[in-house]
Amino acid sequence: MPAINGDQYLARMKDLKANVWIKGQKITDNICEHPVYKGALITKASLYDLQLKPDLIKKMTYISPITNNRVGLSFLQPRTKEDLEARRHMMKTWALETAGMMGRTPDYLNTVIMTLTASASILSDQDEQFTQNLINLYETAREKDLSFTHSFINPQINRSISYEESTTQPPIAARIVKKNHDGVFIKGARLLATQGGMTDEIILFPSGGKIHDQEQSFCVSIPSNAEGVKFICRESYYLGESTFNYPLSSRFHEIDTMIIFDNVFVPWERVFFYHRQDIAMKLFSRSSFTAHTLHQVVIRQITKSEFILGLAQSMVKLLNLSEYHHIQEKISEMIIGLESLKALLDRAELLAKEDEWGTMVPHTHSLYVAVNMFPKLYPRMIEILQLIGAGGLVSIPSEEDFQSCLFNDLELYYQGTACDAETKTKILRLIWDLTMSSFGTRQTQYERYFFGDPVRLASTLYKGYPRDEYIDIVNDFLNIKKEDSI
């Protein structure tokens, strides 16, 4: 099957019937009609439609080396800088469709799977079959255009470095509890999977760093409707279908779920490694996972920042604020952030190099700097929108008000500097949905944490960034000889 369209995706999700729970109730009807899922499902379906549009199909897909079908371009293992550029255009096109508000458009995990598979030989350290298993998963995903959610993180029980979960109690963090000739059995939970219940598959990775219990160190992929898998949704941030009232949350509300595994059986052909945290570390540090995943991330974050700058400038015009220096300074802060991200992305592509597996890899440090910047930049951009909008952001009428006898009042009292009340309201509701609704607050938390704890991201940058050449500059300046150097 070639790259899919939106209807094919929705039909799959309808048939999936994953075990999804929200507020104590199991979703038993068609998930595509459930208010919590509907908006995001329709948006994701529109992305799949987009990739097949006659004027875009060549930009969004490529010819499969196995079947000659056209398949999604985010599965492409880039060999050249032109491939990288093609990936950028593809990912930008999808990001623009959601204004960067959907973190987990399918290109995110397609990219992860592509990068890990490109260096799948690392898995042969445990078993050659595991290398083949990962290649098989990648090829199946590419040819069927499967979508994925993923989960790294254990439930948040006790985060002390010395904490070790008791192995005599029923597991809390998901672990392998049994192995046999046919496969492994997983019991326990993972803290978070965005879009849980609306993807074909779940891919599970071990959480990074030191793991006391090697049974928690495994990598597998299972169907989202595998027996024993349960998704527990957080509170819904969906407020209603009206795109006037809820321009973002009605379309881009990606649910977050905890996943519980109740003795879930995983056949060996779906296991990529187990009991080997050293392989996990090698896979993530040596493969192009970080660079390519961040390539997708930074493209999306730039798209989102452009949208936010557009919103901020719209509000400045609405309220005629541009003469104030602090307003100019605040907008400049956004411009500086946006241009820095763009420069880092360009630099990452400019300095891209082929790795030992022949994959063209963007410059990791440039992208790592970008992803370290964004958890601070994004909340500041949101704060700036709130500071510019001030009281106007809490005094906004609704679609229903405009359709009522209040219309004349609204026209008079809610008009903007150079636009009518309805246009002004549309813009303000959009800013409110991004900065003050529960959807917007979750967006801020997402941008802080989705790629890991920003504190530990900074620590990783510190540890991995070569600095000796800068000490040499100081030594040269002071005429300190190499043997006397600190």
Ligand SMILES: Cc1cc2nc3c(=O)[nH]c(=O)nc-3n(C[C@H](O)[C@H](O)[C@H](O)COP(=O)(O)OP(=O)(O)OC[C@H]3O[C@@H](n4cnc5c(N)ncnc54)[C@H](O)[C@@H]3O)c2cc1C
């Ligand atoms: C909206 C959202 C969606 C997400 N979606 C996904 C998803 O789809 N899949 C997925 O796998 N993950 C997802 N994540 C989870 C994300 O990967 C984690 O939130 C992130 O890695 C941080 O882990 P934690 O939440 O367990 O925080 P914790 O590790 O529990 O941290 C809590 C606090 O303790 C501090 N802390 C804890 N340990 C240390 C330490 N060793 N050193 C220094 N400080 C420490 C942290 O800095 C933080 O302040 C999502 C997160 C959010 C917010």
